[in-house]
Amino acid sequence: MRGIFRRPDPAHDDTSGIRTGVRWKLSAAIALVGALVAVALSLVVHNAARVSMLDNARDLADERLQIAQRNYELSSRPNFPNVKIDDPLLPSALQSKVRQGRRATFVTDRPSGVPDIWAAVPVKDGHVLSLHTGFTDRSTDILKDLDQALVIGSIAVVLGGSALGVLIGGQLSRRLRKAAAAANQVARGETEVRVRDAIGGVVRDETDDLARAVDAMADALQQRIEAERRVTADIAHELRTPVTGLLTAAELLPPGRPTELVLDRAKAMRTLVEDVLEVARLDGASERAELQDILLGEFVTRRVIAKDPDIEVRVVHESMVTTDPRRLERVLINLIANAARHGRPPIEVSVEGRVIRVRDHGPGFPADLLADGPSRFRTGSADRAGHGHGLGLTIAAGQARVLGARLTFRNVRPAGAPDHVPAEGAVAVLWLPEHAPTNTGSYPMLP
Template sequence: MKLLPASLRWRLSAAIAVVSALVAVALSLLVRTEFSQTQLADARQLQDERIQLVVRDYALTGQAALGSELNSSAVPPELLSAVRGGQRATYLERAPNGSWIWAAAETDGKVLSLRSPYSDRDDALSRLDQVLLIGSVGVVVLSSVVGVLLVSRLSRRLRLAAGAARRVADGDMTARVRDVIRDRPRDEAAELAQAIDGMADALQERLVAEQRVTADIAHELRTPVTGLVTAAELLPPSRPAELVRDRVRVLRVLVEDILEVARLDTAAERAELAELQLGEFVRRRVAGVAPDAQVSVLSEVPVRTDPRRLERVLVNLLVNAGKHGKPPIEVEVDGLTLRIRDHGPGFSDELLRDGPSRFRTGSSDRSSGHGLGLTIAVAQVKVLGGTLTFTNPEPQGALATLVLPDSPV
């Protein structure tokens, strides 16, 4: 399974990972800040209670108790300023030799000060940082894994839906998205499948209706056209009679082509296989259809295929090259590959992009024709199980390449 870095799967997974990381960082900062502030508040409160005991004891005994000092020179200037005027205050000092929490109070013009180490609380904060870091990494990894699993499931269902839609676009009207992605869970992918299947059902109904109308019209025309052919042959020799017979023959060929297209549209046609030498087969058929064409056999291999359908494809390609291309017409057989090239203006951009379409001509300067020849050729090749491609080689011309399967369908 090939996945591109810019696919929906990786973009959504990356978004989930980024959001998880941002949430984890935000929560970690919030927890750390709250814990740090709570620690400091508790330490200040404890020091404040202790300095109050020191002040009361000093008032009774005149001695500094609990490890306090009187008029210590180590008291931070900020703390001294805060206690002037008989006040009481606490202060956190960050020093190279460690952190200290101070408490001081002024009594009788003297400053009683008390300090306690704050490093143990800093150590607790460091341990909390480690826990938050490990927890954040774990949350990001876990959420990323869960996100990848969830998005992979969605991505897989979307890929299956796209594959089924492509099969419908390629002509497989039995393909349905709901059959490949199922109906559970009922999410946006299921709604997309329902919408695509509804479109495919409507398209299939329309195609079936059009095919039925085409076949019915062709069948209805067949009898009067046969009568016209018979009547035209009974006309006395004259120029108008020749024109009538020529147009009637064109009309009969058109009706027969439409009937053939209608049969091929049903997808019920099956190849009647026989073994033949492709090079020899092509030489004989080309000699009868385009005697001026140049035939070359690079390698000869036996092939098992339907001779009638293969002849139909070959004749249609040769007729198209002779009618809409320019000589020389070159026919090349190379193993299971058959190439037919002319030196005319080449196929139109629409045909190269979308493939042959009925009632649309196939060369850039075509002014006549009903466009069924190449359409029938493509459909017959599909029955044979091969591939037929159209290109415009340099410097000019049109090239049709037929590749027969190694093993027949």
């Protein structure tokens, strides 16, 4: 069986594209909405103020024209400032209304944008009395001051909205990051972690609903896994007695080829039952390492020679380590057995400090197991017959975890060769920790 711990998938790596947080998205949304609202309100207020000022100016021009009309009817002279008789510059639209016998006002815009106020009325003898005034400087200044105030207010609204978005989004983003960190801890097997406790706070929102859902899912999954582990362990435990009886009965059979076949299958079944029990114990996270100080190079050399004298052992650098010899031997023997079953000789074992490498010269680890890691009851062979039950590397990885060690796998290829080039061998590397694995719950063995 070949395998490796799961590698990050580049397709799902959050660094493979542009990443923006909730804080900035919320801030940008509030700023955009605030800017649109501010611009709309500014235009409405500006137009309303301009229309109001123009209406006042037209009313004032109309009042002055009425006074000038009364004076003209008394003295036959336009005795009033800016009042003319038959002004040739009078707008045609205003002239048409006056010809209908109506008094009217009219507004035109200069090229500079400043409005002109016109007022006209028909008088005796068929003449037209008109008044022409411009938009006062005071009104222009007021309108400019209003526009400036609206611009400043709009900018303040946008900035305030952005700050509010950063504040609200930051709080939401922190809660989501805490929830994600807690969920990752649960995914790594820390079943006592609860997402709802991790995010904390007194505010109840959708993140609390999400946290409760994740906690409920984690609890249900953990209960299911624990139930499956107990069932597997119970079945394996119940099988030990009949398998032991079967093996004992087979040994009493008369010598011959049928007896050898029965004994071989009975021993294989006993090995399978023992391996399943070991995997169940490792999955239960109840195993503890009994630590001793050993010379790693000397220990590995003696164990490998006892297993297979033909395997080459090379001690590059000797070191004293604190570990569990029994579990370390279990990991080492499983790696060697895996190399012998699926690789090709020569098998090489090297020790360098706290690192143990086991290499064969076979076709390498299968791609699916390089991606998914050690998996029970999968050997990486298309034909499972005669290739074991696929628990070797699963047990090795579990025992390494109890030791606080790291077990990695890779294929050996020529330098710069692409992935489609066949591998020249497979390497399993066991990295022992620098300190005793107390974080796994292990304890030193008393003298």
